[in-house]
Amino acid sequence: MHLPYRIAACAGFIVIVGFSCVVLWRVLTGEVSLKGLLNSKAPGDRRSLSPARLQLLIISTVIAVGYLHAVIVSPRWNALPRPPGGVIAVLGGSQAVYLAAKALSFFIQPLLKNLRQGDLR
């Protein structure tokens, strides 16, 4: 490896790993708060565990770790490995479920609640 590449690699390593470590440290010490990460945030709702958020967290973490593993064990390091189409579909589906649940709790549920209250009157 030539000297400029070596210097660039060291510089990039320091910056990228440094950013990651600082963010991870702040998360571990609680300065970056994870409070309410998995709770429903719809207006008027009690703070309860949201299954849509939980599945999004699990699937995102599994896919991210799997991709990092694929990069590290890749036999040829001349390009980024291609994630299979199924993995992208699963991720897209998971995110769509999360967004649908969020839209439902923000827009549809209050509307239905209003209608029900109107019927009772």
Next chain:
Amino acid sequence: MNASQPLPAQPTRTTDWYTLVSLAAILIAVVTFSIMDPKDSLSHLKVIFGYALLFLMFSFGLKILIDMIRGQIDLSQLISDQGTASISRFQFLIFTFVIAFSFFLVAVSTDSLPPVPGEVLTLLGISATTFAVSKGIEVSHRKVPPGAGDNHGTSAEDE
């Protein structure tokens, strides 16, 4: 010296930092220029320009990193939204770090910038789109006047 006279302005730490970086960049450029073959001036220029860019980017990154460590850049709201943690921000952060780290590993091992497959861009695109749409849902709900769609209203505490 008269005690009533104002003291000369002290150089700030930022000035020291930029001076140090500039001096180091000039030093590297001079050393590189002196050890290269004097016949090929274009490649001299390329190497010096490359070193200067590398040093500039590294010093920016390092400055940000040091400020983050010292606490001068506030990270407390990095994955928070309206006071509580946001899952869409969190997954976006994870994917950004994973793809950046992977790209760095491959670039270092090949000595060049590797091609980025469309599937990886799709992965990042899905992640970023979710973040943007999630934000859009929250903002559009906040704009609805109380009583128009529901009878709760939306307060900062609810969000």
